[in-house]
Amino acid sequence: MILNFLFTLLFIIFSIWLIAYAESKIDSPKEANFFKVPKDLIKLMFKQMIIPSSASKKLFIMLPAAVITFTVTIYAVIPIKEDSVVADLNIGVLYTLSLLYLFGYSLILTGWSSSSRYALLGTFRLAGQLLIYIVVFGFILLSIVLCSGSFNIGDIVDAQKNVWFLFPHLPLFIIFLICMLVLANRIPGDSPFSDSEISGGINSEYSGASLALLMISQYAAILIMSALATVLFLGGWQPLFGLWDKLSGLPWLLIKLFLCIIFFIWVKAALPRYRYDQVMKIGYKYLIPASSLWFMLTALALFIMEG
Numbered sequence: 001m002i003l004n005f006l007f008t009l010l011f012i013i014f015s016i017w018l019i020a021y022a023e024s025k026i027d028s029p030k031e032a033n034f035f036k037v038p039k040d041l042i043k044l045m046f047k048q049m050i051i052p053s054s055a056s057k058k059l060f061i062m063l064p065a066a067v068i069t070f071t072v073t074i075y076a077v078i079p080i081k082e083d084s085v086v087a088d089l090n091i092g093v094l095y096t097l098s099l100l101y102l103f104g105y106s107l108i109l110t111g112w113s114s115s116s117r118y119a120l121l122g123t124f125r126l127a128g129q130l131l132i133y134i135v136v137f138g139f140i141l142l143s144i145v146l147c148s149g150s151f152n153i154g155d156i157v158d159a160q161k162n163v164w165f166l167f168p169h170l171p172l173f174i175i176f177l178i179c180m181l182v183l184a185n186r187i188p189g190d191s192p193f194s195d196s197e198i199s200g201g202i203n204s205e206y207s208g209a210s211l212a213l214l215m216i217s218q219y220a221a222i223l224i225m226s227a228l229a230t231v232l233f234l235g236g237w238q239p240l241f242g243l244w245d246k247l248s249g250l251p252w253l254l255i256k257l258f259l260c261i262i263f264f265i266w267v268k269a270a271l272p273r274y275r276y277d278q279v280m281k282i283g284y285k286y287l288i289p290a291s292s293l294w295f296m297l298t299a300l301a302l303f304i305m306e307g
Contacts, residue, residue: 070106091151121198147169
C-alpha cells in the first residue's frame with residue numbers, strides 16, 4: 001500500500017513536469033520538483049474538510065477512502081515477473097473487472113452523497129460512461145481470455161511468450177486505449193470532472209483530505225490501466241519475440257509501463273476535452289459493435305484453427 005502510494009506520488013510529479021514541457025511552459029518544470037507535490041498533499045491533508053449541510057455525511061466522509069481502496073487493490077493480481085504476484089488468482093480477470101465496477105460505482109456514490117447539482121451532473125455523466133465503456137472493456141477481456149485459455153493474468157502473460165497479443169489484436173488494442181482513457185476519467189473522457197462545464201463535477205464539494213484522496217485515486221487509476229495494457233497486450237515481463245532474454249522480468253515490465261504512462265500524459269497535453277455526447281456516441285455507436293464483432297471473430301478463428 002505504501003509503495004503504491006509512493007509510486008503514484010512519483011507519477012504525479014513526472015506528469016506535471018512532462019505536461020509543462022509538452023506545452024512549452026518554461027517556468028513550470030522548476031515548480032514540478034520533488035517537494036511541491038508532497039507539500040501540496042500535506043497542505044490538503046491538514047485543511048479543514050467542509051461537509052455540505054445537505055450531504056449524506058457518513059457516505060461523504062467514507063467514500064473517498066473506498067474509491068482509492070478499490071483502485072489500489074487491483075495491484076494485487078498484476079504480476080511483476082514470473083511467480084511474483086501478491087494474489088495469484090485463477091479468476092484474476094473477473095477480480096479486476098469487478099473492482100473496476102466498484103471503483104466506478106463508488107465514484108458515482110461520491111458525487112451523489114454531495115447533494116450538489118454540479119456533483120450530480122458529474123455523477124450522471126460518469127454513470128453513462130461506465131455503463132457503455134465497461135461493456136467494451138468486458139468484450140476486450142473476453143477476447144484475450146479466449147486466446148490465452150485462462151482467467152489467470154499470469155497465464156495470459158505466459159501465453160504471450162512468443163508473440164505479444166498486441167500484434168494479432170492490434171484493432172482491439174486501439175479500442176482498449178480509448179476505453180482506458182475514459183475509464184480512468186482522463187482527457188478526452190473526463191467530462192464528469194470538467195472544471196469549465198460543471199465546476200469540477202464529482203469533486204466540486206470536496207476539500208481537504210477527501211479531495212486529496214480523490215485526486216490520488218485518479219492518478220492511481222491511470223497506473224492501473226497502464227499495468228493492464230502491459231500484461232494484456234504487451235506481454236508483461238516477456239521480451240519482444242524472445243529477444244533480450246536477459247532483460248526479461250521487471251525491467252521489461254517497467255519499460256512498457258513507462259511507455260503507457262507517457263501515452264496518458266501525451267494525450268492530456270495534446271487533445272482537447274470531448275463533449276459528453278461525443279464520448280457517449282463513440283462508445284455506443286463504434287466501440288461496442290467493434291469490440292463485440294472482434295470477440296466473435298476471435299472465437300470463430302480459434303474454432304476453425306482447433307477444428
